């Protein structure tokens with residue numbers, strides 16, 4: 001099957017066809033936003049399930065204290081990849097969603113600036129590396145023979161999520177229209193506790209020190225990898241399907257791109273990055289040892 005069949009091109013943006021909820025897409029603009037809704041927005045492979053886990057631990061005491069056995073993805077569902085066909089209008093507040101939507105497709109109600117958006121971004125060489133492996137792991141995506149082919153595909157925007165540059169730049173350049181906080185994957189990785197506190201401040205959630213520690217503990221890579229509620233293993237196995245051995249929680253680090261990019265690929269990418277991102281002052285961290 002070629003990539004065009006697996007991708008649904010809708011209003012200028014590529015979705016993964018088999019898991020996206022068409023009814024939601026067609027009514028996105030009017031999707032009713034509540035003032036206390038929270039959205040995690042990401043380009044794919046930038047730390048979505050990690051942030052779903054962090055926010056569900058912040059918001060839902062039963063999750064934090066492990067007194068109920070509910071999947072993180074059910075507590076913080078995807079708006080457009082609503083694979084369980086949940087009726088979101090019946091969900092109690094506060095509702096926490098995740099989404100890969102570009103700024104111009106999100107529900108209009110988010111522009112009331114009351115509902116909050118946490119935008120997570122990651123250095124794009126690690127996004128590419130993660131996405132390359134993910135494409136060869138999940139059944140619903142087109143696999144790719146080698147990194148070079150995948151880099152081309154990514155730079156052409158021929159993947160679910162379309163062009164990374166458009167996503168990040170679009171959200172950054174239109175940030176004034178929304179109540180939005182930008183957080184990088186790398187700052188979460190380097191100092192998870194500070195990132196959790198920053199998120200709590202933005203979300204207006206006052207957690208005790210013990211509760212912050214409980215959030216951090218349950219959101220580390222190691223603990224999420226062994227927690228089937230948090231690591232998507234059930235959903236991947238039963239609902240999405242996989243085509244090779246692997247794990248959604250693959251490496252969870254900064255700079256794995258160095259093990260996969262050639263020097264020439266890296267230099268070419270840097271040139272494009274510098275040209276396209278020159279007006280965007282977001283800080284990108286490419287190496288685990290970088291400050």
Ligand code: A3P
Nearest residue numbers: 045046047048049050130220221249250251252
């Ligand atoms: P890698 O493939 O580089 O390991 P998304 O949820 O947006 O699809 O992002 C998936 C990436 O986030 C994967 O990256 C995954 O390992 C990483 N990730 C998930 N939870 C993490 C955690 N607790 N700490 C660090 N990385 C995490």
